[in-house]
Structures are given as C-alpha cells and as structure tokens.
Amino acid sequence: MTTLIYTHEACLDHKPGPGHPESPERLKAVLRALHAPEFSSLAWRDAPAGTREQLLLIHDQEFIDEVEGLRPTDGYAALDGGDTVMSPGSWEAVMRCVGAACAGVDEVMSRQAHNVFCATRPCGHHAEPGKAMGFCIFNQAAIAAAYAFEVHKVSRIAVVDFDVHHGNGTQEAFYDRPEMLYASSHQSPFYPGTGSKSETGVADNIINVPLPRGCDSAMFRARVEAEMLPAIANFAPELIIISAGFDAHYLDPLAGLNLKDDDFRWVTDELMAIAEKSCEGRIVSILEGGYSLEGLASGTAAHVRSLMRF
Numbered sequence: 001m002t003t004l005i006y007t008h009e010a011c012l013d014h015k016p017g018p019g020h021p022e023s024p025e026r027l028k029a030v031l032r033a034l035h036a037p038e039f040s041s042l043a044w045r046d047a048p049a050g051t052r053e054q055l056l057l058i059h060d061q062e063f064i065d066e067v068e069g070l071r072p073t074d075g076y077a078a079l080d081g082g083d084t085v086m087s088p089g090s091w092e093a094v095m096r097c098v099g100a101a102c103a104g105v106d107e108v109m110s111r112q113a114h115n116v117f118c119a120t121r122p123c124g125h126h127a128e129p130g131k132a133m134g135f136c137i138f139n140q141a142a143i144a145a146a147y148a149f150e151v152h153k154v155s156r157i158a159v160v161d162f163d164v165h166h167g168n169g170t171q172e173a174f175y176d177r178p179e180m181l182y183a184s185s186h187q188s189p190f191y192p193g194t195g196s197k198s199e200t201g202v203a204d205n206i207i208n209v210p211l212p213r214g215c216d217s218a219m220f221r222a223r224v225e226a227e228m229l230p231a232i233a234n235f236a237p238e239l240i241i242i243s244a245g246f247d248a249h250y251l252d253p254l255a256g257l258n259l260k261d262d263d264f265r266w267v268t269d270e271l272m273a274i275a276e277k278s279c280e281g282r283i284v285s286i287l288e289g290g291y292s293l294e295g296l297a298s299g300t301a302a303h304v305r306s307l308m309r310f
Helices: 009-013 024-034 061-069 090-109 140-151 168-174 217-235 261-278 293-307
Strands: 003-007 043-046 115-118 157-161 180-187 206-211 239-244 283-287
Touching: 003 024, 003 090, 003 293, 009 024, 009 090, 024 293, 090 115, 090 140, 090 239, 090 283, 115 293, 140 157, 140 168, 140 239, 140 283, 157 168, 157 217, 168 180, 168 206, 180 217, 206 217, 217 261, 239 261, 261 283, 261 293, 283 293
Parallel strands: 003 043, 003 115, 115 283, 157 180, 157 239, 180 206, 239 283
Antiparallel strands: none
C-alpha cells in the first residue's frame, strides 16, 4: 500500500477574483511540490464529483439549494460579503473537494491505500451546516467524517485541525456528536473568534488548543503534546481525518504563528503513530489554508513526506 493523492484540474477553476488569497496559484504550488522526484512513489487519482447525498450528511438542504442557486454563469457571487466568493467554476471545484474526501475514506477503509492526501481547493473547515464563510463553501472534512460513520459504520472518528484558524464549522457540526472528536490548534485571538478551551462539546469531544500570536515551534509542540495528542489517543479513533492547513507557517502573510516545515512533519508523525496503534494507520488528510506559496508548498511537502513513511 502507498500514499494516494486525490486532486482534479477543476479545483483550479474556483477563481474568487484578483487579489483574493484563496487563488488557484495555491494548488499549483502544492502540485509542483508533490511532483518532485522524491514523491515519485505517490499514487495519483482524479477526484470524483461529490454528491448531494454526501453534502446532506452535514449541510442543510436549504443552504445547499441556496449555494447551487447562486452559481454564476459569469462574474462572481458573494456568499458572505467579500470573503467567500463563487465564480463559474466554483461549484464543480467544491464538489470535487467533497468527492475526493469521501473517496479517500473509501480507499483507506478498503485498505486500497495506507493513507490519502486530498490536494484540492477551496478549503472547507469554516463552512457551518447552514452557512458559508472564511473562503469555505462546503466542509469536506466534516462530510468525510460523517460519510465514514454512515457508510462504513466507523464508530469513532477524530478530525484533527492544525490550520492557523479555528475550524468553527467542523466544531459546530460535531459539538453534540460524541462519536466525533474534533481537535484543533489555532492562533487566538484570531478569526473566526471561536475555539476557546472552554468549548468542550457534549462529551468532552472538542479539544481546542488556542495559541498566542508569535507562538514558535517549542510552544506549539509542548502544547499539542500535552493537550491534544493524549486526548486523541484516549479516544482511540478508528479513522483520523486531518484538516491540513499550512497558514501557521512563519512565512504566511495572513497570520502570526511561527511554525516551520519540521513542525508539520512532527505533528504528522505524531498523528501517524496514534493511527498505527488505534486504526491500522487509516488517515485521510485534506488541504485547508496556507497563503504563502513558498510556505504552503514546503509545508505540504513535509506533511506528505511524513505520510509516505509507512
């Protein structure tokens, strides 16, 4: 078995406009990095299109209909002011994100791949069941977890999020679902304003690790090691889904944490060690944020390099 990459050229057609941070260049940078010779053993697949049934695992019917109805044939449609914007190619792009995440679950649950990385965009972890926000239209990480629960009958699923922003949408979706653990490290105070340690979920199934602006490698590792990793290990997940954002990188222009490539390798190694003990290594990782092209590319390379270790 190997590490499998899901991607699709349609994910380049989500174009929220000149100067918008969530640009197609992000994915191009990731794909260039993952086509380096050291990644030649990766297996590549085209992401299938997601389905309405998959969307309904997390999102409200009215919200789905609203987003689909706003699909522009030219120009732009704003979903939450100027942050989350749809272009003519956005609907297919985000449905490929959803399809990739669910197909990744199928692959690891059937043991066709050891783990999966979804090189797709736009990101998703801010999207709430009934609301798009923060560059995110649908929440593919949350959908993948719900898909694993409903289709593959996985009884304990951990979604682990190291994006610099708190994944408010994932937290909201799983706050009252004890079979889902959501664990997030993120800059605080910062957008979207959620993610305090006091937000613990219906069964202590929400683990938030808020990090101060300027947080460096030593603080990040100490806090994650003390507050996040034991909770994930004790939960004993049967599947781990990663919201893999690289905007905590010290090069990122939109945030204020100071993580290095080796920190993304370290946290991936730690999650893989838990996965090997509790769920035969089953991990589906999904690209979230990262707005320095250099930091995004090198951080993603470190992350995927670690996924390939087994």
